[in-house]
Amino acid sequence: MTTSATEGPVTKGGQERRIIVMIGAPGAGKGTQAERLSGRLGLPHVSTGKLFRSAVRNENEIGAQVRAYVEAGSLVPDEVAVKVVDDRLHEVDAGAGAILDGFPRTRNQAVALDEMLARADDRVCAALYVEVATEDLVARLTGRRVCTIDDQHVYHIVTVPPRQDGICDIEGAPLRQREDDQPETLRKRLERQLAPMYEVIDHYADSGVLFPVRGDQPADKVTEALLQALAASERIG
Ligand code: AP5
Numbered sequence: 001m002t003t004s005a006t007e008g009p010v011t012k013g014g015q016e017r018r019i020i021v022m023i024g025a026p027g028a029g030k031g032t033q034a035e036r037l038s039g040r041l042g043l044p045h046v047s048t049g050k051l052f053r054s055a056v057r058n059e060n061e062i063g064a065q066v067r068a069y070v071e072a073g074s075l076v077p078d079e080v081a082v083k084v085v086d087d088r089l090h091e092v093d094a095g096a097g098a099i100l101d102g103f104p105r106t107r108n109q110a111v112a113l114d115e116m117l118a119r120a121d122d123r124v125c126a127a128l129y130v131e132v133a134t135e136d137l138v139a140r141l142t143g144r145r146v147c148t149i150d151d152q153h154v155y156h157i158v159t160v161p162p163r164q165d166g167i168c169d170i171e172g173a174p175l176r177q178r179e180d181d182q183p184e185t186l187r188k189r190l191e192r193q194l195a196p197m198y199e200v201i202d203h204y205a206d207s208g209v210l211f212p213v214r215g216d217q218p219a220d221k222v223t224e225a226l227l228q229a230l231a232a233s234e235r236i237g
Helices: 030-041 048-058 061-072 078-089 107-118 134-142 183-207 219-236
Strands: 018-023 045-047 097-101 124-131 144-147 154-156 210-214
Touching (some): 018 183, 030 097, 078 107, 107 183, 183 210, 210 219
Parallel strands (some): 018 097, 018 124, 124 210
Antiparallel strands (some): 144 154
């Protein structure tokens, strides 16, 4: 167990640690919903996409390992994604659990997560699958705008507009398009990332913790459906 000042125990001190996984195609609304659930449940929102983008921006070792993959719309190697999440789950704020957004993305990552959690006698309590038809994803991603200060503040020019055009409601900073939302990268992400996602869905269906939720409804309704799914997962678990 870790004892440094910046890291905390993986164990939960008497209370069940809540590890919630968000699954969905690129643009399905995982990030939007993970941010809302994080506020409602008091658990950190852990987005591997965001961790990789900051690593690339900071030009650190992880950034050097993942840059080419993220820019090409491909998945980064499993071992890098697993290491990043393992480290993140040892941070103090994840002691009571976390909402994992965009991880696991392959069956190997799902197995590695199970093993990582089992070492601390934990498990995934719910895998929430935000389901959106593939043909709707492109419109969501081309209209997406993110905050220049924190790209977890996400908007859409039509469906989820900011109060003031082009400005983040939370930071007051300008919005921008994500680099990987350019049409060519977008096409590759959808082409390369859907098949492994279905394997992850099968993995959690087999474990009995998969909760599909319709993502093609207004964001507030999706949040309510996810909260109901979590309540159901607690009754079952
Ligand atoms: P990542 O950042 O995880 O990107 P992604 O999975 O492609 O997901 P997105 O962030 O694009 O979409 P989202 O589902 O969060 O949707 P959002 O809420 O923004 O990963 C980026 C890259 O990192 C990957 O391509 C890969 O290279 C790498 N990577 C990350 N994790 C990895 C891993 N584990 N292994 C390997 N590689 C990894 O919503 C989209 C838009 O829709 C927004 O504009 C939003 O405002 C709007 N919207 C949301 N909800 C609704 C609604 N209900 N109705 C209408 N519009 C809505």
